[in-house]
Amino acid sequence: AQKITQTQPGMFVQEKEAVTLDCTYDTSDPSYGLFWYKQPSSGEMIFLIYQGSYDQQNATEGRYSLNFQKARKSANLVISASQLGDSAMYFCAMRGVPGTGGYNKLIFGAGTRLAVHP
Amino acid sequence: NAGVTQTPKFQVLKTGQSMTLQCAQDMNHNSMYWYRQDPGMGLRLIYYSASEGTTDKGEVPNGYNVSRLNKREFSLRLESAAPSQTSVYFCASSPTENEKLFFGSGTQLSVL
Numbered sequence: 001a002q003k004i005t006q007t008q009p010g011m012f013v014q015e016k017e018a019v020t021l022d023c024t025y026d027t028s029d030p031s032y033g034l035f036w037y038k039q040p041s042s043g044e045m046i047f048l049i050y051q052g053s054y055d056q057q058n059a060t061e062g063r064y065s066l067n068f069q070k071a072r073k074s075a076n077l078v079i080s081a082s083q084l085g086d087s088a089m090y091f092c093a094m095r096g097v098p099g100t101g102g103y104n105k106l107i108f109g110a111g112t113r114l115a116v117h118p
Numbered sequence: 119n120a121g122v123t124q125t126p127k128f129q130v131l132k133t134g135q136s137m138t139l140q141c142a143q144d145m146n147h148n149s150m151y152w153y154r155q156d157p158g159m160g161l162r163l164i165y166y167s168a169s170e171g172t173t174d175k176g177e178v179p180n181g182y183n184v185s186r187l188n189k190r191e192f193s194l195r196l197e198s199a200a201p202s203q204t205s206v207y208f209c210a211s212s213p214t215e216n217e218k219l220f221f222g223s224g225t226q227l228s229v230l
Binding site: 035037043045091107 | 166
Protein backbone atom coordinates (compact mmCIF):
# COMPACT_ATOMS: atom_id res chain seq x y z
CA ALA A 1 0.00 0.00 0.00
CA GLN A 2 1.11 3.53 -0.67
CA LYS A 3 1.51 6.05 2.10
CA ILE A 4 2.53 9.69 2.43
CA THR A 5 3.79 11.09 5.73
CA GLN A 6 4.22 14.73 6.64
CA THR A 7 5.62 14.86 10.15
CA GLN A 8 5.49 18.63 10.69
CA PRO A 9 1.98 19.79 11.63
CA GLY A 10 3.20 23.39 11.71
CA MET A 11 6.25 25.38 10.71
CA PHE A 12 7.34 28.98 11.22
CA VAL A 13 9.75 30.94 9.08
CA GLN A 14 10.94 34.50 8.96
CA GLU A 15 10.16 36.46 5.83
CA LYS A 16 12.92 36.21 3.18
CA GLU A 17 14.38 33.05 4.72
CA ALA A 18 14.24 29.57 3.20
CA VAL A 19 12.16 26.78 4.68
CA THR A 20 12.00 23.03 4.09
CA LEU A 21 8.77 21.08 4.44
CA ASP A 22 9.27 17.37 4.93
CA CYS A 23 7.56 14.56 3.06
CA THR A 24 8.32 10.85 3.16
CA TYR A 25 6.54 8.22 1.17
CA ASP A 26 6.21 4.50 1.03
CA THR A 27 5.55 2.50 -2.10
CA SER A 28 6.70 -0.75 -3.63
CA ASP A 29 6.11 0.51 -7.15
CA PRO A 30 9.23 1.31 -9.17
CA SER A 31 7.55 4.21 -10.95
CA TYR A 32 5.54 6.97 -9.29
CA GLY A 33 5.00 10.70 -9.24
CA LEU A 34 5.24 13.13 -6.35
CA PHE A 35 3.31 16.40 -6.12
CA TRP A 36 3.14 19.38 -3.81
CA TYR A 37 0.02 21.50 -3.44
CA LYS A 38 -0.59 24.73 -1.54
CA GLN A 39 -3.88 25.50 0.19
CA PRO A 40 -4.21 29.11 1.35
CA SER A 41 -6.85 30.16 3.85
CA SER A 42 -9.27 30.76 0.99
CA GLY A 43 -9.38 26.98 0.52
CA GLU A 44 -8.40 26.38 -3.08
CA MET A 45 -5.76 23.79 -3.95
CA ILE A 46 -2.87 25.19 -5.97
CA PHE A 47 -0.40 22.92 -7.75
CA LEU A 48 3.22 23.84 -7.01
CA ILE A 49 5.65 21.25 -8.29
CA TYR A 50 5.99 17.70 -9.62
CA GLN A 51 8.79 15.10 -9.47
CA GLY A 52 8.77 11.83 -11.37
CA SER A 53 10.55 8.91 -9.78
CA TYR A 54 12.82 8.50 -12.80
CA ASP A 55 13.61 12.18 -13.21
CA GLN A 56 17.36 12.66 -12.98
CA GLN A 57 17.26 16.19 -11.66
CA ASN A 58 15.37 17.68 -8.75
CA ALA A 59 12.35 19.65 -9.91
CA THR A 60 12.33 23.43 -9.58
CA GLU A 61 9.54 25.97 -10.18
CA GLY A 62 10.53 29.53 -9.38
CA ARG A 63 11.06 29.78 -5.61
CA TYR A 64 9.98 26.16 -5.12
CA SER A 65 12.34 23.23 -5.41
CA LEU A 66 11.96 19.60 -4.51
CA ASN A 67 14.76 17.86 -2.63
CA PHE A 68 14.17 14.34 -3.92
CA GLN A 69 16.12 11.59 -2.18
CA LYS A 70 14.89 8.35 -3.69
CA ALA A 71 16.90 6.02 -1.44
CA ARG A 72 15.44 7.71 1.63
CA LYS A 73 11.98 7.91 0.05
CA SER A 74 11.75 11.58 0.79
CA ALA A 75 10.52 14.48 -1.34
CA ASN A 76 10.96 17.63 0.71
CA LEU A 77 9.70 20.97 -0.56
CA VAL A 78 12.11 23.89 -0.27
CA ILE A 79 10.70 27.41 -0.46
CA SER A 80 13.37 30.03 -0.91
CA ALA A 81 13.03 33.70 0.07
CA SER A 82 9.72 33.19 1.93
CA GLN A 83 6.99 35.75 1.44
CA LEU A 84 4.01 36.57 3.63
CA GLY A 85 1.78 35.14 0.92
CA ASP A 86 3.41 31.74 1.39
CA SER A 87 1.50 31.29 4.65
CA ALA A 88 -0.76 28.33 3.91
CA MET A 89 -1.23 24.58 4.27
CA TYR A 90 1.10 22.51 2.12
CA PHE A 91 0.27 18.99 1.01
CA CYS A 92 2.55 16.34 -0.41
CA ALA A 93 0.89 13.77 -2.65
CA MET A 94 1.83 10.67 -4.64
CA ARG A 95 0.42 8.91 -7.66
CA GLY A 96 1.15 5.27 -8.35
CA VAL A 97 2.27 3.45 -11.47
CA PRO A 98 0.00 2.46 -14.40
CA GLY A 99 -1.52 -0.98 -14.11
CA THR A 100 -1.68 -0.96 -10.34
CA GLY A 101 -4.38 0.02 -7.90
CA GLY A 102 -2.47 3.15 -7.05
CA TYR A 103 -2.32 4.56 -10.55
CA ASN A 104 -5.44 6.62 -10.63
CA LYS A 105 -5.25 7.62 -7.01
CA LEU A 106 -3.44 10.73 -5.95
CA ILE A 107 -3.01 10.13 -2.22
CA PHE A 108 -2.22 12.99 0.14
CA GLY A 109 -0.34 13.52 3.35
CA ALA A 110 -1.96 15.25 6.32
CA GLY A 111 -0.32 18.56 5.45
CA THR A 112 1.97 21.12 7.08
CA ARG A 113 0.75 24.56 8.06
CA LEU A 114 3.38 27.17 7.26
CA ALA A 115 3.34 30.59 8.89
CA VAL A 116 5.63 33.29 7.51
CA HIS A 117 6.46 36.04 10.00
CA PRO A 118 7.50 39.57 8.96
CA ASN B 119 -11.53 30.44 -17.82
CA ALA B 120 -13.79 28.55 -15.37
CA GLY B 121 -11.73 25.37 -14.88
CA VAL B 122 -13.47 23.09 -12.35
CA THR B 123 -16.78 24.36 -11.02
CA GLN B 124 -18.48 22.87 -7.97
CA THR B 125 -21.94 23.59 -6.66
CA PRO B 126 -23.09 24.35 -4.06
CA LYS B 127 -20.34 26.06 -2.07
CA PHE B 128 -22.07 25.51 1.25
CA GLN B 129 -24.77 23.08 2.37
CA VAL B 130 -26.37 22.10 5.65
CA LEU B 131 -28.26 18.83 5.82
CA LYS B 132 -30.15 16.96 8.49
CA THR B 133 -29.22 13.37 9.20
CA GLY B 134 -30.91 11.08 6.69
CA GLN B 135 -31.40 13.69 3.98
CA SER B 136 -29.99 13.14 0.52
CA MET B 137 -28.22 15.51 -1.82
CA THR B 138 -26.03 15.63 -4.89
CA LEU B 139 -22.87 17.65 -5.27
CA GLN B 140 -22.31 18.80 -8.81
CA CYS B 141 -18.98 19.17 -10.58
CA ALA B 142 -18.19 20.29 -14.10
CA GLN B 143 -14.92 20.99 -15.89
CA ASP B 144 -14.41 22.84 -19.15
CA MET B 145 -10.83 21.75 -19.86
CA ASN B 146 -11.72 18.60 -21.82
CA HIS B 147 -10.07 16.45 -19.17
CA ASN B 148 -10.55 12.71 -19.20
CA SER B 149 -10.21 11.97 -15.49
CA MET B 150 -12.27 13.34 -12.62
CA TYR B 151 -12.15 12.82 -8.86
CA TRP B 152 -14.01 13.46 -5.63
CA TYR B 153 -12.06 14.02 -2.42
CA ARG B 154 -13.07 14.89 1.11
CA GLN B 155 -10.92 16.94 3.44
CA ASP B 156 -11.15 16.54 7.20
CA PRO B 157 -9.00 18.40 9.74
CA GLY B 158 -5.66 16.72 10.32
CA MET B 159 -6.24 14.06 7.67
CA GLY B 160 -5.40 15.72 4.39
CA LEU B 161 -7.51 14.82 1.36
CA ARG B 162 -8.95 11.35 0.96
CA LEU B 163 -10.19 9.98 -2.34
CA ILE B 164 -13.87 9.00 -2.37
CA TYR B 165 -14.39 8.00 -6.01
CA TYR B 166 -12.75 8.67 -9.31
CA SER B 167 -13.49 8.33 -12.98
CA ALA B 168 -10.49 7.61 -15.16
CA SER B 169 -12.48 8.30 -18.31
CA GLU B 170 -16.03 8.89 -19.44
CA GLY B 171 -18.15 5.83 -18.70
CA THR B 172 -15.97 4.46 -15.89
CA THR B 173 -16.00 4.99 -12.14
CA ASP B 174 -14.01 3.35 -9.35
CA LYS B 175 -13.90 3.44 -5.59
CA GLY B 176 -11.22 5.35 -3.75
CA GLU B 177 -10.16 5.13 -0.12
CA VAL B 178 -13.47 6.12 1.54
CA PRO B 179 -16.41 5.28 -0.78
CA ASN B 180 -18.92 4.08 1.82
CA GLY B 181 -22.06 6.20 1.93
CA TYR B 182 -21.47 7.79 -1.46
CA ASN B 183 -22.38 7.17 -5.08
CA VAL B 184 -21.12 8.88 -8.20
CA SER B 185 -22.22 9.42 -11.76
CA ARG B 186 -20.01 10.38 -14.67
CA LEU B 187 -22.79 12.01 -16.65
CA ASN B 188 -20.58 12.92 -19.60
CA LYS B 189 -17.01 13.98 -20.13
CA ARG B 190 -17.59 17.32 -18.41
CA GLU B 191 -19.66 16.35 -15.39
CA PHE B 192 -19.06 14.13 -12.37
CA SER B 193 -21.58 14.19 -9.53
CA LEU B 194 -21.36 12.87 -5.98
CA ARG B 195 -24.49 11.71 -4.20
CA LEU B 196 -25.12 11.21 -0.51
CA GLU B 197 -28.20 8.97 -0.24
CA SER B 198 -28.67 9.24 3.53
CA ALA B 199 -26.40 11.85 5.07
CA ALA B 200 -24.68 11.13 8.37
CA PRO B 201 -22.82 13.51 10.73
CA SER B 202 -19.60 11.64 9.85
CA GLN B 203 -19.96 13.04 6.33
CA THR B 204 -19.49 16.59 7.56
CA SER B 205 -16.46 17.67 5.59
CA VAL B 206 -15.15 19.83 2.79
CA TYR B 207 -15.58 18.13 -0.58
CA PHE B 208 -13.32 18.81 -3.52
CA CYS B 209 -13.84 17.84 -7.10
CA ALA B 210 -10.78 17.64 -9.34
CA SER B 211 -9.89 16.76 -12.90
CA SER B 212 -6.77 15.86 -14.86
CA PRO B 213 -6.05 15.50 -18.58
CA THR B 214 -5.17 11.85 -18.13
CA GLU B 215 -4.49 9.67 -15.14
CA ASN B 216 -0.81 10.49 -14.86
CA GLU B 217 -0.94 14.26 -14.72
CA LYS B 218 -1.52 16.86 -12.04
CA LEU B 219 -4.98 17.53 -10.70
CA PHE B 220 -6.89 20.75 -11.10
CA PHE B 221 -9.23 21.38 -8.17
CA GLY B 222 -12.56 23.08 -7.74
CA SER B 223 -13.06 25.56 -4.91
CA GLY B 224 -14.72 23.04 -2.60
CA THR B 225 -18.10 22.45 -0.96
CA GLN B 226 -18.43 22.83 2.78
CA LEU B 227 -21.03 20.31 3.93
CA SER B 228 -22.44 20.09 7.46
CA VAL B 229 -24.69 17.24 8.51
CA LEU B 230 -26.58 17.90 11.74
